[in-house]
Amino acid sequence: MNASVVIATMTPRTSGSRTRAFDDSRVIDLEAEQESPFLRGQKRVSVRRGSLPKKTANGLKWAALAIVVLTVLAIFGAALYRYGKHSWRFRIDSSDQIEVSGAQHVTRAQVMDVMGGDIGRNIFFVPLEQRQQQLQQIPWVESASVMRFVPNRLRIEVHERTPVAFARIGSHISLIDAGGNLMELASGRSTNILFP
Numbered sequence: 129m130n131a132s133v134v135i136a137t138m139t140p141r142t143s144g145s146r147t148r149a150f151d152d153s154r155v156i157d158l159e160a161e162q163e164s165p166f167l168r169g170q171k172r173v174s175v176r177r178g179s180l181p182k183k184t185a186n187g188l189k190w191a192a193l194a195i196v197v198l199t200v201l202a203i204f205g206a207a208l209y210r211y212g213k214h215s216w217r218f219r220i221d222s223s224d225q226i227e228v229s230g231a232q233h234v235t236r237a238q239v240m241d242v243m244g245g246d247i248g249r250n251i252f253f254v255p256l257e258q259r260q261q262q263l264q265q266i267p268w269v270e271s272a273s274v275m276r277f278v279p280n281r282l283r284i285e286v287h288e289r290t291p292v293a294f295a296r297i298g299s300h301i302s303l304i305d306a307g308g309n310l311m312e313l314a315s316g317r318s319t320n321i322l323f324p
Contacts, residue, residue: 217279218251230286233268267311
C-alpha cells in the first residue's frame with residue numbers, strides 16, 4: 129500500500145498556458161524511510177546453494193576425477209598388456225635369439241635342451257627362474273642367470289664349476305669340484321683340465 133499526499137495547486141488559466149494538475153516536485157512519499165548512517169549493518173547470512181556442503185562436494189569431485197584417471201590408466205594398461213602378449217615382435221623365433229656366454233665345458237646343445245621349448249614363445253611368458261633352476265641341474269653349471277632383452281632375445285650367463293681333482297668311481301673317471309660335485313669329462317673333446 130503506497131500512501132502519498134499530493135498537494136495540488138491551482139493556477140489561473142491564462143491563454144496559451146497549459147494546466148498542470150499536479151506538481152511532481154511537491155509529491156511526498158510518507159512511507160519512504162531513510163536509513164540512518166549510524167545504524168549497524170545486517171549480519172550476512174550464508175546461503176546454501178546445493179544439497180551438499182561445499183567440502184563434501186569438492187571431495188566427491190576429486191573422487192570422481194580419481195576414478196576417471198584410474199579407469200583411463202587401467203584401459204591403457206590392458207591395451208599395453210594385450211599388445212605385448214600378442215605382438216609378433218616379442219616372439220623368440222629361433223635359437224639364434226638365445227645367447228649363451230661363459231660356457232666352456234657346457235655345450236650349446238645342453239643349454240638348448242633346457243631352453244629349446246621357449247622357441248616360438250612370447251618373451252614375457254618365459255619362466256626365467258624355472259629355466260635358471262633347470263640350467264643349474266647340468267653338472268658343470270655352478271650358477272646361471274637368464275635375462276630377457278626386449279624385443280625378442282634371451283641371454284644366458286653360465287658360471288661353471290672349477291674341478292680340483294679326478295675321481296675314480298669303479299672303472300669310470302670323473303672330475304670333482306671343491307663342493308664334492310661330480311662332473312663328467314667331455315667325451316669327444318680334447319680339453320686340458322687345469323687344476324687350481
